[in-house]
Amino acid sequence: MANVAKKVSWSGRDRDDDEDGRAGETTPLLNGSGPGAAGSGRQETEVPRQRPNEIPHNEKLLSLKYESLDYDNSENQLFLEEERRINHAAFRTVEIKRWVICAMIGILTGLVACFIDIVVENLAGLKYRVVKDNIDKFTTKGGLSFSLLLWATLNASVVMVGSLIVAFIEPVAAGSGIPQIKCYLNGVKIPHVVRLKTLVIKVCGVILSVVGGLAVGKEGPMIHSGSVIAAGISQGRSTSLKRDFKVGVELPGVQVPLCAVPTGDLASSLSSPGSCLSSSLCPTLKVPSLLFQIFEYFRRDTEKRDFVSAGAAAGVSAAFGAPVGGVLFSLEEGASFWNQFLTWRIFFASMISTFTLNSVLSVYHGNAWDLSSPGLINFGRFDNEKMGYTIQEIPIFIFMGVVGGILGALFNALNYWLTMFRIRYIHRPCLQVVEAMLVAAVTATVGFVMIYCSRDCQPIQGSSVAYPLQLFCADGEYNSMATAFFNTPEKSVVNLFHDPPGSYNPMTLGMFTLMYFFLACWTYGLTVSAGVFIPSLLIGAAWGRLFGISLSYLTKGSIWADPGKYALMGAAAQLGGIVRMTLSLTVIMMEATGNVTYGFPIMLVLMTAKIVGDYFVEGLYDMHIQLQSVPFLHWEAPVTSHSLTAREVMSTPVTCLRRIERVGTVVDILSDTSSNHNGFPVVESNPDTTQVAGLRGLILRSQLIVLLKHKVFVERANLSLVQRRLKLKDFRDAYPRFPPIQSIHVSQDERECMIDLSEFMNPSPYTVPQEASLPRVFKLFRALGLRHLVVVDNRNEVVGMVTRKDLARYRLGKEGLEELSLAQT
């Protein structure tokens, strides 16, 4: 029972379609839940569970287009044999390889960050010089509108290129990539997210958006870049480049007594590639010295995800010079099962990454060995002695946290409506490019108008402004508003933190905050690669400094001397209010300031901002994840979900396979496009016994496809013969892009062959009884990173299947537990 689901497009035009198609992993189709009916391969229609009143782009919807990653190793016989063959020394080799890969991830991430930094610095410098010279020229001559035109055109054309490559080549490279990496670490497979092509587009896109003068940062995308690098290196090949960088390690040959292996009904041995028939000799077999590829062992979701965690941490570390913050980010956003060794490796990658960046940038900046640039952004040194805080200031910090929470919630709410608008009306790539260009031009115009209107002149002497624009100021002075726009946002943040009191006019700051707030909000979600960290920090630093100045003014300058401290707290509050991270963000801020003393107030500010912000609306990343209807699993099941049991949550009935199954049935089940299941419980194969047929194992679609591709089956008449034996390598070589079933030709004769799944299935899948409560199922699922969880009855018969989507459907809404609808968006 499961209707053939109508394809519902992303664009919102199919709103008349009021039936939800339940398919994918979520609705294992009926194919007979008992052993007798298992071979039928029929399809029936299912009564839709619930009819959503509004179809796409509704946040109460869960998309079925996302697959899950599988953090649980399929412990089939092949796997166990390999593991048993590897001795202690070989395991040590694997461990060393992991460390080497982590070091490489760190080095490459650091180098990519350096590349971005250096290119951006040079290109942006070039642009500022051109514009400044032009403005200088026209200030005296009159006709500044030409300058505006030049500036806007320059920005728009640079951003156009950046937007074009993203929109037309790799849309997943848009934005900061943090929501995507969060999803990946959570166990959701976002298509293309860790491909080399994505990395190239991301890096170019970030450079172009920053150079194009958008209100964006280059830090967030580093996290995505690090993750792609990690995925690429750990797999040792790039499918984008169609290359497998084979690096081999010799393992000694071993004697494998094949007959001792329990193989179920069919004896099995290594046989020559062919069709069904093969010989059945099985004495001890000498496996010839094994070419154990350096990367092959890591070709599975478990290992890949571990490395991606390391890559994300390395990215944070390179971006902010915060190795510990990077580790905590990875753990806070990703890992569920905390493993000490994994954490050390992640930490190692982070350290290497910031060290590489530091070395290279130090050399580039000419002060070779002093290691003074640990990250893409350094907040500069906050000196303890001058800038401590006192207990009386703590209520003020908390108040700033409240402000940050409210402003952050406002930012997110505005961005939410904007995103809804974009999903509905700006979904064509060319429109997206036009919007990006428009934003670039408007950003330039706003900047120009503000500079033009500003009468805030500061003496040029003693200041460290890179491109001082005189405009209408007296000689020897410069326009201080211009510095805010003639600077990468990173530098503006640092200036706000460290410029001596009196550098900024309160009015300038106020105007700047206001305009930048709306610009940044408009910019986030454009089809360009760009991050929201730096704009948030900049907004916060601006109003924080304004706050500090006001405080100093109100109290007649008694103890509130340094506005830089308040700029820092404001930056923390604003960023916290928008992204709602606490522990990792505290540590990142601590490391970026190089100051441990501020840890306590920063923590207070971030927590307050989070609590206040959460009262109104979700964090920006979570909001975008939800708008994409991703089946994201939070840390715990919704608190009031104890009333639900596995029975109510599971998808049922389930397509089961028999242990020895007809090839035709397998092909039919896999070809069923309306269901597209990925995991199939394997049940006892003897249909003529009255004995209870319990669950025997679980086999994945990808495994079945590899089996069919290699024609691993025997003729029905010759069941006693031995089917071809595969190696784990055959499965790993196909990872992660398994061919579709349509590409595999199975002849009519072959359809009548039988396939023995015993040695390929996972004989010990995790199960839960029907009575288990949702939180219990959730905990098991989340703690072990499962993809399929079989629900069994008292006699171990399969009654249902729980997948990620079944759990992600239940959410805590404003009025208690709510159930999301599923759609084929």
Add this chain to the structure above:
Amino acid sequence: MANVAKKVSWSGRDRDDDEDGRAGETTPLLNGSGPGAAGSGRQETEVPRQRPNEIPHNEKLLSLKYESLDYDNSENQLFLEEERRINHAAFRTVEIKRWVICAMIGILTGLVACFIDIVVENLAGLKYRVVKDNIDKFTTKGGLSFSLLLWATLNASVVMVGSLIVAFIEPVAAGSGIPQIKCYLNGVKIPHVVRLKTLVIKVCGVILSVVGGLAVGKEGPMIHSGSVIAAGISQGRSTSLKRDFKVGVELPGVQVPLCAVPTGDLASSLSSPGSCLSSSLCPTLKVPSLLFQIFEYFRRDTEKRDFVSAGAAAGVSAAFGAPVGGVLFSLEEGASFWNQFLTWRIFFASMISTFTLNSVLSVYHGNAWDLSSPGLINFGRFDNEKMGYTIQEIPIFIFMGVVGGILGALFNALNYWLTMFRIRYIHRPCLQVVEAMLVAAVTATVGFVMIYCSRDCQPIQGSSVAYPLQLFCADGEYNSMATAFFNTPEKSVVNLFHDPPGSYNPMTLGMFTLMYFFLACWTYGLTVSAGVFIPSLLIGAAWGRLFGISLSYLTKGSIWADPGKYALMGAAAQLGGIVRMTLSLTVIMMEATGNVTYGFPIMLVLMTAKIVGDYFVEGLYDMHIQLQSVPFLHWEAPVTSHSLTAREVMSTPVTCLRRIERVGTVVDILSDTSSNHNGFPVVESNPDTTQVAGLRGLILRSQLIVLLKHKVFVERANLSLVQRRLKLKDFRDAYPRFPPIQSIHVSQDERECMIDLSEFMNPSPYTVPQEASLPRVFKLFRALGLRHLVVVDNRNEVVGMVTRKDLARYRLGKEGLEELSLAQT
């Protein structure tokens, strides 16, 4: 099968006993594994699995005396009903309570740390003054042996008191407590470890050992203290004080439709306390407005352990002023399932703890609001500009890591032999006290002799020595060796880090390192409360500084200017070589120095020290855990254990109970002292059907005891009647010290009653099939923090039980996988 185990004492005198008794959780006795035999209550003997050739105090032994904690909620009907009754708002209240408790943990831990610090400072100051005055007197008069006598006697008598209270009142308060807390967080219940009495003894003991001049620190014990505080506060009562600090919160009354609850064969309702018989009316029942106690909800292992994590983190935070390091310590040593909310709470407690300490100590030291003392030990400020490092120094740091690893391994190896000696010969409390006094006297003597022999005089002007001892130095000079002994070790560490070059004579440093190394090694493991962090740092700082001086000398003082930097690296290397922490220790060192720049070299040093040290011998804490034969579960199963399956690992046969069981049978099973199981699978109760009887649930000893105590059963003849209904509160009130079965009187008539377990058992225990490999079982067990894991066959029949000891038995030794023996030590 299971022999009546001979009690093997701790002292090693029963070495002729060559049979190991397998009991406790590990060997659920045969009591019929099928449903038919379930009620028999017989005991049979078991063939011992393996005969150990040496019985106690062999590290290849696993003790059966340690129980497990249960991180898995027993989701029985009572629990689910409570959870369902609590609405979203009430959950929010619970969450707020958790935060409040964490804040209280932080505050109290900070205050305890302040108390220790202030008392130690005053008492130690008093002692140094007395001894200094005495030495000054006798230096001129002659007869310095009187001074020695005074000093040694003073030390020995102070230490005697400290040792007496530990040895006779609470032996678990000995040492730093870190191994014990590691075990607790790992899930092993160490008796008395989180009791109030332990805290009091710990605090007094630490003060007395530090004042007594032993080579110990007061930092490690803070971790234990914080944990005890956390356990005490979260439970809202102290069994030591026999007080329940009842704080109530009113919840509105609700209507509970009792008949809708599926109760199995027996209908159930709330009935008056009495014996078997009661009425069977069950319309909707109005639960009167519930007095929901603030702490009652947290009375279970899961919640308590979460709070203890927070307490441990708060302890680290107070000790080193390292809140992030505290969080990482807790996670590195304890938590397996990383939960974001829990981590935030832990972080919050840590921050509050260091903030409290900082405020109070700042006020105490007179500089009220400047918050300059974040921890018990502050390494002082390492200034970036003066003390950066260059890339060329990195190989040198790595070399220091190697040295630290070797010295650490030597320390651990010596301490291992010493501990073996102590276990064999110094097991009587009075002997332990004598040993502690001896060490105290020897420490004083060594100090005295070294001061006496030293001719290292430094000018008194410009130095910040608290108790300058002139001895044989010229006027205006002081004996620099004396400062090392006339100081708490914390101050000596800071002096080694920050004293200007030339403050120390290389010979003095060398002698000091050597003597202190052996003294610290002898001291660790004494029956006094004391930590090993500071002595390790001190040894390392001494040889590190020596190394720096030598380097400066060898290279004719070119770039190796500051020995303080090398002292820091040496301290890190030595501590890392002894305790083998990496991530958390790096962060602790970073936070304690207030310097992020040194992160990278410290990480390198710690990793090198760990790798080198691990090559020789385990870390100190792990070594002591192993010497106590604690069933400690590491992060992963041994790498070569894929060849083992659940079938081989599990204990079998298992004592099963029927769903409706005879009271006499239950009492007999519980009274069986030779087995002493804690979890019993519940199977289908109908013995006369031929139908397969699968697993239905799991019930704990503690639950059965509460049921028997409240006489929850009905007469056999009146099975249709309703048994008394208990509330979850009845179980929680008994937590954690459930009465022994012997204290519950069950009359002969009552023995014939029947008890229905359906609503008390956990109906969905986690299970694994027999074919699951050991790593798979291990992962499930560890990730979910289980205590019992039922092994079932294809038809869901119980075939075995896996407990912590079954998994902890397998260990990776030098020659591959080894199996530990079990003993009743």
